[in-house]
Amino acid sequence: MAMPEIKLTNLSYSYSNTGHAALHDVNLTVASGSYTAIVGHTGSGKSTLVSLIDGLLSPSAGEVQVGEVRVNSSAKRANLAKLRQHVGFVFQFPEQQLFAETVEKDIAFGPENLGWSAERVDAAVRDAMEEVGLSAELAKRSPFMLSGGQMRRVAIAGVLAMKPAVLILDEPTAGLDARSTETLLGLVDRLHQEGRTILLITHQMDQVAQYADQVVVMNHGRLVTATTPQQLFADRQLLADNHLGQPAAMKISQTLQERGIQLSPTLTLTQLASQLAAQLGGDEHNG
Numbered sequence: 001m002a003m004p005e006i007k008l009t010n011l012s013y014s015y016s017n018t019g020h021a022a023l024h025d026v027n028l029t030v031a032s033g034s035y036t037a038i039v040g041h042t043g044s045g046k047s048t049l050v051s052l053i054d055g056l057l058s059p060s061a062g063e064v065q066v067g068e069v070r071v072n073s074s075a076k077r078a079n080l081a082k083l084r085q086h087v088g089f090v091f092q093f094p095e096q097q098l099f100a101e102t103v104e105k106d107i108a109f110g111p112e113n114l115g116w117s118a119e120r121v122d123a124a125v126r127d128a129m130e131e132v133g134l135s136a137e138l139a140k141r142s143p144f145m146l147s148g149g150q151m152r153r154v155a156i157a158g159v160l161a162m163k164p165a166v167l168i169l170d171e172p173t174a175g176l177d178a179r180s181t182e183t184l185l186g187l188v189d190r191l192h193q194e195g196r197t198i199l200l201i202t203h204q205m206d207q208v209a210q211y212a213d214q215v216v217v218m219n220h221g222r223l224v225t226a227t228t229p230q231q232l233f234a235d236r237q238l239l240a241d242n243h244l245g246q247p248a249a250m251k252i253s254q255t256l257q258e259r260g261i262q263l264s265p266t267l268t269l270t271q272l273a274s275q276l277a278a279q280l281g282g283d284e285h286n287g
């Protein structure tokens with residue numbers, strides 16, 4: 001078993017302005033290198049949870065541990081800032097936070113704040129642009145002249161430039177067209193393959209089925225379960241209780257089963273296609 005990268009112990013949080021208890025007694029371990037999806041209906045506490053992991057909020061009770069850094073309710077600001085050095089947080093609609101007059105200046109902002117040398121910042125900006133697939137010639141352009149998908153990649157590059165071990169993405173594909181969605185998910189998958197720990201908040205069950213090795217279900221500020229996508233999607237009651245749907249491949253295979261075609265449970269379209277190809281006498285290894 002890989003080292004625990006993130007460990008949450010009896011973690012609770014109340015927003016001080018409203019006194020609203022947004023998280024109750026959450027316990028969770030995320031292994032180093034995991035791709036963990038966080039799901040749950042609106043207002044269930046997903047964004048609050050990841051804000052605590054990134055040190056944007058400080059716990060009302062309990063503890064957040066990321067790597068060697070531990071933070072509890074009496075944590076100092078400096079300690080919260082230490083969390084942020086390990087964790088990169090891509091907010092929802094991150095392109096709304098772009099501000100600099102050029103792409104490279106925007107991406108350089110985070111590394112500069114870490115006090116890195118000019119050479120180190122330049123190298124980090126170049127690496128990050130390459131990682132997200134932005135061509136070098138865009139460096140001197142205004143980020144506001146780019147397409148929506150490109151702007152979002154600039155924002156993600158700004159987070160990656162700080163070289164975080166953990167990357168949190170809060171609904172990163174919201175509002176993107178199908179093609180940009182696929183590009184972005186491919187990018188996150190690659191970052192995961194390179195060894196980063198990924199936390200993905202999503203309402204898309206296909207994304208959970210295709211990429212996650214762990215899925216965390218939140219409901220009214222409580223962690224209902226942390227399990228595998230296979231286990232979650234096999235449990236209709238659990239899905240219904242938490243207002244969660246099924247991946248498309250699962251719906252299709254159930255419809256086919258109702259019509260008398262024998263299939264084992266499938267979570268992704270690739271798995272479904274392989275089974276159908278085998279049954280129809282096609283060569284499932286061909287293509």
Ligand SMILES: Nc1ncnc2c1ncn2[C@@H]1O[C@H](COP(=O)(O)OP(=O)(O)OP(=O)(O)O)[C@@H](O)[C@H]1O
Nearest residue numbers: 015017018020022041042043044045046047048049
């Ligand atoms: N800044 C805030 N001040 C007061 N209450 C807040 C604040 N942010 C969130 N809340 C409340 O805390 C609870 C959890 O909110 P949170 O944003 O974590 O949910 P979420 O699961 O991310 O929802 P969504 O899917 O809509 O993004 C909700 O009841 C919400 O109204």
Ligand SMILES: [Mg+2]
Nearest residue numbers: 046047048170
């Ligand atoms: Mg949210």
